[in-house]
Amino acid sequence: MDSTATVTVDLDRPGPTISRHVYGHFAEHLGRGIYDGFWVGEDSPVPNVGGIRLDVVEALRELRIPNLRWPGGCFADRYHWTSGIGPREDRPKLINTQWGGTSETNAFGTHEFMELCELLGADAYVSGNLGSGTVQEMADWIEYLTGAGETPMAELRRANGREEPWDVQFWGLGNEPWGCGGNLRAGAYADLARQFGTFCESGGKVPLYRVAAGADGFDVAWTKTLMEVVADVATHPFSATPWEAVSVHYYTIGGSWKAKGSATGFDAAEYWSTIAAAQGVEQLLSSHAAVMDVYDPEERFGMVLDEWGTWWDVEPGTHPGHLFQQNTIRDAMVAAWHFDVFQRFAGRLRMANIAQTVNVLQAMLLTDPDGGEMVRTPTFHVFEMNSPHQDGTSLPTHVVGPVRDADAAHAAGIPTVSASASVKDGVLHCSLTNVDLDAPLVIEVDVRGGSVVEPHGRLLTAARPDAHNRPGETDAVSPRPLTGLDVTPTGLRVTLPPHSFATITAQVV
Ligand code: AHR
Numbered sequence: 001m002d003s004t005a006t007v008t009v010d011l012d013r014p015g016p017t018i019s020r021h022v023y024g025h026f027a028e029h030l031g032r033g034i035y036d037g038f039w040v041g042e043d044s045p046v047p048n049v050g051g052i053r054l055d056v057v058e059a060l061r062e063l064r065i066p067n068l069r070w071p072g073g074c075f076a077d078r079y080h081w082t083s084g085i086g087p088r089e090d091r092p093k094l095i096n097t098q099w100g101g102t103s104e105t106n107a108f109g110t111h112e113f114m115e116l117c118e119l120l121g122a123d124a125y126v127s128g129n130l131g132s133g134t135v136q137e138m139a140d141w142i143e144y145l146t147g148a149g150e151t152p153m154a155e156l157r158r159a160n161g162r163e164e165p166w167d168v169q170f171w172g173l174g175n176e177p178w179g180c181g182g183n184l185r186a187g188a189y190a191d192l193a194r195q196f197g198t199f200c201e202s203g204g205k206v207p208l209y210r211v212a213a214g215a216d217g218f219d220v221a222w223t224k225t226l227m228e229v230v231a232d233v234a235t236h237p238f239s240a241t242p243w244e245a246v247s248v249h250y251y252t253i254g255g256s257w258k259a260k261g262s263a264t265g266f267d268a269a270e271y272w273s274t275i276a277a278a279q280g281v282e283q284l285l286s287s288h289a290a291v292m293d294v295y296d297p298e299e300r301f302g303m304v305l306d307e308w309g310t311w312w313d314v315e316p317g318t319h320p321g322h323l324f325q326q327n328t329i330r331d332a333m334v335a336a337w338h339f340d341v342f343q344r345f346a347g348r349l350r351m352a353n354i355a356q357t358v359n360v361l362q363a364m365l366l367t368d369p370d371g372g373e374m375v376r377t378p379t380f381h382v383f384e385m386n387s388p389h390q391d392g393t394s395l396p397t398h399v400v401g402p403v404r405d406a407d408a409a410h411a412a413g414i415p416t417v418s419a420s421a422s423v424k425d426g427v428l429h430c431s432l433t434n435v436d437l438d439a440p441l442v443i444e445v446d447v448r449g450g451s452v453v454e455p456h457g458r459l460l461t462a463a464r465p466d467a468h469n470r471p472g473e474t475d476a477v478s479p480r481p482l483t484g485l486d487v488t489p490t491g492l493r494v495t496l497p498p499h500s501f502a503t504i505t506a507q508v509v
Contacts, residue, residue: 002495004442005401007419009430009491011508012449013396018422020066020390021351022342023383024125026307028073029108030099030360031322037358037367038116039108046371050115051107055374056358057119059365063383064390067170069125069306069353070113074098074180076172077131081141084109085160098180100321110145114166123169125306125353130174130196130213131182139199142171147203154203170351171200171208172306173243178216186225189213194229197242211304211351214247215288223248223288227295245302245350248288251311252278252334263312263326264466268437271330271465274310275435276410278334281308282341289348302350305342309355309362309379310334323360327377328468329477329499331362332460335382336418336433336501339389343420346394354379372471381460381479385503388429392422401443402436417441423508428452430504434496437465445504447491452506455492457482461500 027033040046040053047054071079075098083092084106091106117124126145128138140153146165147154154165173196175181177189184192193212202208215222226246233239254274255261261270288303295301312325335354342349355361364380401417404410418433434441458479467477482502486493496502 002440002442003402003436004444005399005417006444006446007432008398008446008448009421009428010396010448011423011428014423015394015396016347018343018346018389018392018394019350020064021123022339022349023063023065023387023390024067024069024351024353025065025122025357026069026073026353026355027357028360029071029075029079029096029104030073030356031319031324032359032367032369033356034108035105036369037360037365039112041107049119051112052116052119053367056365056367057116059374059376059380060120060357063364063380064387065120065122066390067123067125067351067353068117068120068357069127069172072098072127072175073307074175076127076175077129077181079129080133080137081110081144085111085144085156100319102319102321110141111160111162114145124166125170125172125351126168127172127175128196128200130192131177135196135199138196139201142168142200142208143203149203165203167204167206168202169206169209170211172211172213172247173197173200174213176216176249177213178219178222181213186222190225190229194242198240209245210243211245211247211306212243214249217250218284218287220287220291223291227292227301230301231295245304246292247304247306248284249307250281250284250305251307251309251355253311260311260313263315263331264328264468266330266466271437272404272414273409274330275333275337276414278337279415281338282344285341285345285349289345292348299347303345303348304350305352307355308338308352311361325361326468327363327366327379328466329378329462330465332378332382332477332501333433333435333499335362335379336431337435339382339386340418340420340431340433343389343394343422368471373474375469375471375474376478377469378460378477381477382501385458385460385479385501386431388424388503388505389420389422389431392424392429395421395423397421401441402439404436417443426508428506428508432494432496432502432504434498434500436498438498440498441496443494443496444488444490445492445494451509452491453487453509455485455487455504455506457485457494457502457504459496459500459502461497465499
């Protein structure tokens, strides 16, 4: 007999809005993420607009990508923005000391990034250099980007071909300062970020949403130190808060940092340890949220998960510093589980950014250096299928379902079902995931406080959990219509195959 689960969706208890920015992205100067991923240059045979590849832009527009974080990551605290402006032939050629010691031509800089955001229809999230830059350098960059007056930096921007200032919404105060961003202790970083944040003044109408760089994993003491600054500033009548949000990073590592395992060649034990690791994001967010709640019960300050995703050993034959990895149904399960967690934190979590968008870590798109077809990964499809949740009203969703038996590594067992739901413009959107490796699952969706009609859905799965797309086989994993979706007296019933993700849309009556 098939396993069963019940998912209860409370239509009559609407929760907070799900910020579209939790579907955000991240692109670093790392491996083939920027060069070859987004940027091919104007003379490339690859179709491009001003050097930016069109196939990548068109695919990402399908995701309604809300924001893009750039230029790092660890690279951000080594990046001096003036290297990436002006005529390209005059820009300095540098070495990317952080990622593989490869050449950094600076062909892709501030103008190229902002043009990319405009093409994508995405908000810019710029990571400022706090680790090796100065307060003046950061303030100048902001003036260059957003200044409308006749100031030196705004005039320099105009001289470089851009008359109007750009809109920049999000600003990062450094990255991983406890590690690659300066090896700082929490108090030292908090003081620096307080100083830098004070001078991050947008020339535009909307103030910057500044993000203080957060903890290493579960280091809640770091978050506490940052929240103490916020509490301290509140006691000074003439001080303003130096940031609006605190970040944290969480990578899903199926193995260990030294031996992460292959993206495609994995056994059942590695599959399950990956699922368990992905589920850890919930505990991570709740531990940091609990600390923030102490200082900010009204949730005025946001939490930002500005790096998340799977991290495997690089593909054989590729540069170890370039973090290029394949992407399978297992990665799709990880992404789907994360989004359900994000929706449960809709009040506090204002933004999340998958690492990274093209050719690096858990990418949406893989481009072929030999000119073959671009590939949409299974993770791309999860983002696309879930996009109707963007800016929807979250609905409390309660899951009762099977739990994989406990073993030595996972004492509490591993839940195998996840779900989330939202409503927008009278339409219910529901996401369902069955991560079980072998067992199909019958799910009863119990809709309370209303009824739904005309349901239809899509399903993402494959015969094997390591199924993936590649040039020549770009649709091995892609969504198909969800069959066997029935309306019941209490809601909906559907059977999900093993390792599958489904989205359902229905009219609320
Ligand atoms: O995403 C790759 C790297 O992981 C980022 O540069 C860094 O912030 C994190 O450690």
